[in-house]
Amino acid sequence: MDSPLTPTSYAILGLLAVRSWTPYELAKQVRRGLGWFWPRAERKLYDEPKRLVAAGFATATDERTGRRPKTVYAITPAGRRALRRWLGEEPAPPTLEIEALVKVFFADGGTLDQLRGTLHSVAATAQSRTAELRAMIDGVLEGPYEFEARMPTNALALRFSLGMEDAMAQWADWALAQTSGWQSTTDVAGWDWRAALT
Amino acid sequence: MDSPLTPTSYAILGLLAVRSWTPYELAKQVRRGLGWFWPRAERKLYDEPKRLVAAGFATATDERTGRRPKTVYAITPAGRRALRRWLGEEPAPPTLEIEALVKVFFADGGTLDQLRGTLHSVAATAQSRTAELRAMIDGVLEGPYEFEARMPTNALALRFSLGMEDAMAQWADWALAQTSGWQSTTDVAGWDWRAALT
DNA sequence: AACTGGATACTGCCCTGTGCAGTATCCAGA
DNA sequence: TCTGGATACTGCACAGGGCAGTATCCAGTT
Numbered sequence: 137m138d139s140p141l142t143p144t145s146y147a148i149l150g151l152l153a154v155r156s157w158t159p160y161e162l163a164k165q166v167r168r169g170l171g172w173f174w175p176r177a178e179r180k181l182y183d184e185p186k187r188l189v190a191a192g193f194a195t196a197t198d199e200r201t202g203r204r205p206k207t208v209y210a211i212t213p214a215g216r217r218a219l220r221r222w223l224g225e226e227p228a229p230p231t232l233e234i235e236a237l238v239k240v241f242f243a244d245g246g247t248l249d250q251l252r253g254t255l256h257s258v259a260a261t262a263q264s265r266t267a268e269l270r271a272m273i274d275g276v277l278e279g280p281y282e283f284e285a286r287m288p289t290n291a292l293a294l295r296f297s298l299g300m301e302d303a304m305a306q307w308a309d310w311a312l313a314q315t316s317g318w319q320s321t322t323d324v325a326g327w328d329w330r331a332a333l334t
Numbered sequence: 335m336d337s338p339l340t341p342t343s344y345a346i347l348g349l350l351a352v353r354s355w356t357p358y359e360l361a362k363q364v365r366r367g368l369g370w371f372w373p374r375a376e377r378k379l380y381d382e383p384k385r386l387v388a389a390g391f392a393t394a395t396d397e398r399t400g401r402r403p404k405t406v407y408a409i410t411p412a413g414r415r416a417l418r419r420w421l422g423e424e425p426a427p428p429t430l431e432i433e434a435l436v437k438v439f440f441a442d443g444g445t446l447d448q449l450r451g452t453l454h455s456v457a458a459t460a461q462s463r464t465a466e467l468r469a470m471i472d473g474v475l476e477g478p479y480e481f482e483a484r485m486p487t488n489a490l491a492l493r494f495s496l497g498m499e500d501a502m503a504q505w506a507d508w509a510l511a512q513t514s515g516w517q518s519t520t521d522v523a524g525w526d527w528r529a530a531l532t
Numbered sequence: 533a534a535c536t537g538g539a540t541a542c543t544g545c546c547c548t549g550t551g552c553a554g555t556a557t558c559c560a561g562a
Numbered sequence: 563t564c565t566g567g568a569t570a571c572t573g574c575a576c577a578g579g580g581c582a583g584t585a586t587c588c589a590g591t592t
Binding site for chain 2: 560
């Protein structure tokens with residue numbers, strides 16, 4: 137029960153530092169922001185706050201909407217101190233899970249069409265994710281925004297996500313151009329991989 | 335037991351399509367290549383091949399080095415067909431887990447030094463990971479390489495990793511420049527987040 | 533010839549995290 | 563009144579991570 141808190145615990149604690157939430161609201165908020173660099177299943181967001189309560193970093197308040205109960209979590213002073221401490225610790229190196237790249241890496245076991253299909257998929261995904269980010273930015277730029285005070289750090293993170301999606305799109309376009317002359321995934325018709333790596 | 339195979343199963347199957355390996359060798363190989371976009375704990379690489387054998391996609395051969403036993407896994411024709419089929423399926427969207435960004439996102443709960451420390455850490459990690467990639471590339475460019483035939487698709491994947499690391503380094507440098515005039519994480523001294531987002 | 537340390541070759545166990553099914557209630561609109 | 567989507571959870575099975583523990587092998591040292 138008192139196993140050490142995980143980065144996920146601190147991510148939730150960070151959200152509680154902004155305001156109080158029900159787990160359901162946390163889930164919506166994670167989809168909007170945090171999920172771009174710390175994705176977690178909705179399921180987890182019901183367990184994690186309980187651990188924060190057990191650690192004394194949050195409180196749980198039972199409320200109700202009519203007859204339907206809900207639990208509102210709020211941060212404690214000890215929670216804010218713990219968050220502050222954690223913010224100064226060395227972060228773990230990044231972890232990327234990109235199924236598309238596995239398919240590119242082993243593309244020589246399949247057809248050229250399959251490889252190029254995967255590359256098109258990467259480009260399309262990056263474009264639609266970029267559009268999502270841009271829509272969020274437009275929304276914030278226009279209207280008055282609930283968390284205006286948090287926009288400076290928020291903007292740094294948004295720029296990061298835009299940069300990642302842009303890099304993926306750029307790479308996919310580059311790879312599509314490179315493979316355009318290939319005869320197959322194993323017969324690359326004189327294409328020079330050494331040149332591509334320098 | 336016959337639960338559907340995961341992307342991890344196909345990642346291992348892809349390695350077996352290149353040649354036969356013991357789980358220990360698989361682990362080394364994953365660290366070298368696949369791990370950059372599909373990282374898995376060594377532990378997993380001892381379980382996964384067993385599932386491939388159960389599915390009829392691989393065979394296990396018990397060998398020994400002196401008195402110490404080892405298991406060599408090899409792909410079957412059905413395995414190659416399964417891999418080929420999988421290569422044509424739509425890949426899942428990318429998943430990024432970046433603890434440093436969580437710290438940036440919630441930096442307004444800590445000090446400016448903490449924020450800039452996190453940014454320096456991102457820059458340093460990206461640089462050292464880039465150096466690792468470059469060292470691998472240099473090694474391949476110089477000597478005769480065991481898997482020369484796989485270099486075209488391998489080069490596409492390597493370029494991807496270089497691009498990601500470069501994007502992270504670029505972003506970290508940009509963010510350090512942006513925050514250089516901040517008084518604190520909440521007093522940004524006239525810094526315009528709107529400008530940073532357009 | 534014995535000793536040491538790093539590489540090889542695994543397994544067990546506990547924990548985190550995902551995905552999905554299942555159970556309710558609430559509320560706006562038809 | 564009815565319906566469907568949003569709200570508010572829990573249980574369960576499985577994927578995956580990290581670490582401790584158990585051996586053997588082998589090259590270099592003493």
